[in-house]
Amino acid sequence: xxxxxxxxxxxxxxxxxxxxxxxxxxxxxxxxxxxxxxxxxxxxxxxxxxxxxxxxxxxxxxxxxxxxxxxxxxxxxxxxxxxxxxxxxxxxxxxxxxxxxxxxxxxxxxxxxxxxxxxxxxxxxxxxxxxxxxxxxxxxxxxxxxxxxxxxxxxxxxxxxxxxxxxxxxxxxxxxxxxxxxxxxxxxxxxxxxxxxxxxxxxxxxxxxxxxxxxxxxxxxxxxxxxxxxxxxxxxxxxxxxxxxxxxxxxxxxxxxxxxxxxxxxxxxxxxxxxxxxxxxxxxxxxxxxxxxxxxxxxxxxxxxxxxxxxxxxxxxxxxxxxxxxxxxxxxxxxxxxxxxxxxxxxxxxxxxxxxxxxxxxxxxxxxxxxxxxxxxxxxxxxxxxxxxxxxxxxxxxxxxxxxxxxxxxxxxxxxxxxxxxxxxxxxxxxxxxxxxxxxxxxxxxxxxxxxxxxxxxxxxxxxxxxxxxxxxxxxxxxxxxxxxxxxxxxxxxxxxxxxxxxxxxxxxxxxxxxxxxxxxxxxxxxxxxxxxxxxxxxxxxxxxxxxxxxxxxxxxxxxxxxxxxxxxxxxxxxxxxxxxxxxxxxxxxxxxxxxxxxxxxxxxxxxxxxxxxxxxxxxxxxxxxxxxxxxxxxxxxxxxxxxxxxxxxxxxxxxxxxxxxxxxxxxxxxxxxxxxxxxxxxxxxxxxxxxxxxxxxxxxxxxxxxxxxxxxxxxxxxxxxxxxxxxxxxxxxxxxxxxxxxxxxxxxxxxxxxxxxxxxxxxxxxxxxxxxxxxxxxxxxxxxxxxxxxxxxxxxxxxxxxxxxxx
DNA sequence: TTTAGCATGCGAGAT
DNA sequence: GCATGCTAAA
Numbered sequence: 001x002x003x004x005x006x007x008x009x010x011x012x013x014x015x016x017x018x019x020x021x022x023x024x025x026x027x028x029x030x031x032x033x034x035x036x037x038x039x040x041x042x043x044x045x046x047x048x049x050x051x052x053x054x055x056x057x058x059x060x061x062x063x064x065x066x067x068x069x070x071x072x073x074x075x076x077x078x079x080x081x082x083x084x085x086x087x088x089x090x091x092x093x094x095x096x097x098x099x100x101x102x103x104x105x106x107x108x109x110x111x112x113x114x115x116x117x118x119x120x121x122x123x124x125x126x127x128x129x130x131x132x133x134x135x136x137x138x139x140x141x142x143x144x145x146x147x148x149x150x151x152x153x154x155x156x157x158x159x160x161x162x163x164x165x166x167x168x169x170x171x172x173x174x175x176x177x178x179x180x181x182x183x184x185x186x187x188x189x190x191x192x193x194x195x196x197x198x199x200x201x202x203x204x205x206x207x208x209x210x211x212x213x214x215x216x217x218x219x220x221x222x223x224x225x226x227x228x229x230x231x232x233x234x235x236x237x238x239x240x241x242x243x244x245x246x247x248x249x250x251x252x253x254x255x256x257x258x259x260x261x262x263x264x265x266x267x268x269x270x271x272x273x274x275x276x277x278x279x280x281x282x283x284x285x286x287x288x289x290x291x292x293x294x295x296x297x298x299x300x301x302x303x304x305x306x307x308x309x310x311x312x313x314x315x316x317x318x319x320x321x322x323x324x325x326x327x328x329x330x331x332x333x334x335x336x337x338x339x340x341x342x343x344x345x346x347x348x349x350x351x352x353x354x355x356x357x358x359x360x361x362x363x364x365x366x367x368x369x370x371x372x373x374x375x376x377x378x379x380x381x382x383x384x385x386x387x388x389x390x391x392x393x394x395x396x397x398x399x400x401x402x403x404x405x406x407x408x409x410x411x412x413x414x415x416x417x418x419x420x421x422x423x424x425x426x427x428x429x430x431x432x433x434x435x436x437x438x439x440x441x442x443x444x445x446x447x448x449x450x451x452x453x454x455x456x457x458x459x460x461x462x463x464x465x466x467x468x469x470x471x472x473x474x475x476x477x478x479x480x481x482x483x484x485x486x487x488x489x490x491x492x493x494x495x496x497x498x499x500x501x502x503x504x505x506x507x508x509x510x511x512x513x514x515x516x517x518x519x520x521x522x523x524x525x526x527x528x529x530x531x532x533x534x535x536x537x538x539x540x541x542x543x544x545x546x547x548x549x550x551x552x553x554x555x556x557x558x559x560x561x562x563x564x565x566x567x568x569x570x571x572x573x574x575x576x577x578x579x580x581x582x583x584x585x586x587x588x589x590x591x592x593x594x595x596x597x598x599x600x601x602x603x604x605x606x607x608x609x610x611x612x613x614x615x616x617x618x619x620x621x622x623x624x625x626x627x628x629x630x631x632x633x634x635x636x637x638x639x640x641x642x643x644x645x646x647x648x649x650x651x652x653x654x655x656x657x658x659x660x661x662x663x664x665x666x667x668x669x670x671x672x673x674x675x676x677x678x679x680x681x682x683x684x685x686x687x688x689x690x691x692x693x694x695x696x697x698x699x700x701x702x703x704x705x706x707x708x709x710x711x712x713x714x715x716x717x718x719x720x721x722x723x724x725x726x727x728x729x730x731x732x733x734x735x736x737x738x739x740x741x742x743x744x745x746x747x748x749x750x751x752x753x754x755x756x757x758x759x760x761x762x763x764x765x766x767x768x769x770x771x772x773x774x775x776x777x778x779x780x781x782x783x784x785x786x787x788x789x790x791x792x793x794x795x796x797x798x799x800x801x802x803x804x805x806x807x808x
Numbered sequence: 809t810t811t812a813g814c815a816t817g818c819g820a821g822a823t
Numbered sequence: 824g825c826a827t828g829c830t831a832a833a
Contacts, residue, residue, distance in 0.1 A: 279821090
């Protein structure tokens with residue numbers, strides 16, 4: 001295929017661009033001077049240093065609009081790269097809005113990976129692939145690595161597949177191929193690293209597949225070894241824009257530099273202070289080095305913040321200023337100072353969750369002279385996803401609607417991956433990894449041993465796994481139930497494949513030639529047929545685990561998602577686009593997510609719990625990366641604070657359950673770095689039982705002592721001013737509390753036991769009827785008839801047997 | 809071949 | 824505290 005068969009499209013696009021250029025430039029309205037500068041400097045390298053909330057996307061899209069509207073570039077001459085599909089979609093939408101739909105889509109606006117797939121399909125043969133290569137996800141990668149580990153006799157205890165796959169990923173992120181691995185790296189696991197890497201790549205090639213890292217790496221290789229190809233793209237992509245430049249890894253950096261080096265029309269947008277993806281290969285160095293890489297670069301700082309109040313910005317600046325080697329920015333706002341950051345310490349994690357739950361309800365009502373905030377406008381940002389559980393438990397208990405962002409992604413769910421593996425097997429006969437996944441799902445009596453036979457058969461005969469399986473049957477090396485089932489499966493696959501070639505786009509109104517068998521199926525019907533006939537649907541229908549109905553739901557969703565594609569192939573290719581599968585019921589919800597997931601988002605009210613050394617900053621980050629790790633954690637803190645528009649509440653707990661063990665926690669060092677002028681220390685008044693009608697709990701000794709302790713310290717300016725006072729205070733608080741805690745517990749127990757006895761029948765507003773399983777403090781463990789075992793607070797329970805309607 | 813039961817180990821997660 | 828992955832028994 002000729003790579004440059006788009007010259008006609010080129011001409012058409014050029015016409016439409018000229019039409020636009022005659023029009024005014026409304027997209028420039030309302031830009032501040034810095035934004036405008038960044039938008040109008042079209043020629044040469046530009047680094048747009050865009051602090052949090054400074055209108056980065058606005059400037060970036062205006063710049064694209066400007067390139068088009070002035071006729072400087074045609075839509076297909078602009079290469080605009082993002083990291084996520086979401087960002088790409090948003091940018092596309094906003095450019096369209098700015099130009100009033102006048103531009104036919106920009107073909108080269110997309111994620112690094114999406115663009116590389118497009119390019120690589122044109123030049124696949126240059127790296128030994130066919131143009132229809134498949135893209136492996138992380139799961140396939142690990143599966144493949146496991147096979148290699150077995151073949152190479154590697155001790156998978158010492159070198160688990162996941163780890164080796166991770167190492168190779170890292171090498172690819174750094175653009176190291178097996179033959180140019182630095183000596184230091186080549187020494188990894190007894191110098192077998194390069195061999196294993198080479199074997200892995202060879203295996204990919206025979207599978208006609210590549211992994212995510214390869215998409216970039218192969219393109220870099222092609223650009224380096226085929227100057228003619230590179231030059232053509234350099235001519236083609238006359239203007240390059242990069243979003244989130246601080247997140248680029250070495251391979252992405254090289255790719256960009258190669259493409260840009262002839263004309264240097266590259267505009268990178270990013271914020272070194274928001275670089276939080278070092279662990280997956282991002283190099284802050286890329287953005288720090290920009291002016292060296294692109295001499296004569298214009299650096300524009302976007303510093304006017306349109307999101308947060310003065311206090312929030314000041315607090316964030318205070319924290320981030322402790323980092324070294326920043327490019328440096330000073331965020332400012334024309335807005336109000338607003339509320340100070342709020343800081344509060346709690347006894348333990350559950351206490352923290354309870355307080356935040358109450359606080360959310362209070363803010364929803366709009367207490368303390370503050371305007372009411374909808375739950376939609378509130379988010380809790382945690383460092384590690386396991387922290388979410390405490391909040392989920394609490395919110396379920398009090399019936400507070402919430403949503404979790406960043407759970408297992410739709411297409412990562414087991415049932416979705418299984419179903420897609422079935423589709424893959426049908427679409428591409430050589431997809432061994434997909435076949436391996438489904439061959440014994442549902443159970444067909446084909447275990448490890450049968451698998452091994454098929455593998456060996458395939459390998460010795462140099463055929464695909466599916467062919468190997470057939471050979472196993474033909475040669476009778478497999479017998480019994482397994483063989484019978486396998487025969488049926490292979491028959492099925494062959495049949496589905498023949499239907500695939502007959503399948504037509506859904507709703508296609510062309511005249512369809514009826515095939516000999518009669519009806520022609522759409523790809524959607526075919527998908528259903530595959531799942532039904534393979535027994536996969538039946539497997540979940542007979543499954544009695546509580547997840548099964550949900551999984552069937554998801555499969556229906558999957559089938560629905562097929563509607564927007566013409567065929568199964570196209571669907572498999574674009575499967576990542578169905579990620580946003582949040583079933584929205586319109587009810588306003590509080591959002592719960594990790595700090596990483598929150599980058600780029602904003603909320604009126606933000607809660608940042610768990611600011612404790614070891615948890616945040618994460619001990620592991622500090623152990624493994626030292627100061628670098630700590631600085632990345634600090635940037636994470638900066639990202640967290642700057643998500644808040646109006647209120648930001650930071651909290652820590654003195655005790656926390658870590659891996660099922662109680663640990664006492666030290667407040668985060670980042671708390672010490674919060675500038676005191678912008679922080680208000682909260683005390684939880686009557687927290688332990690007397691406020692909010694919480695009559696069932698009673699630990700006044702602990703609660704009150706802690707409260708007054710904090711208050712007293714906060715009132716004394718000299719103590720407040722002394723370095724590390726907050727840590728000190730928390731230490732004293734903990735020492736003061738550890739005594740009364742036991743006593744407090746006894747009180748609680750006495751009271752609670754008088755209320756609930758083991759085996760009591762109870763009723764809960766949300767979970768229905770159940771019986772008491774155990775009592776601990778004011779929390780009662782209930783085995784609900786419908787909802788399963790839950791921990792709930794006594795005051796939400798009503799005895800079911802005796803009085804029936806008398807609450808405690 | 810499957811499964812139940814115990815040991816192990818743990819971060820954030822786009823593409 | 825829980826999910827994952829291995830070994831022992833059905």
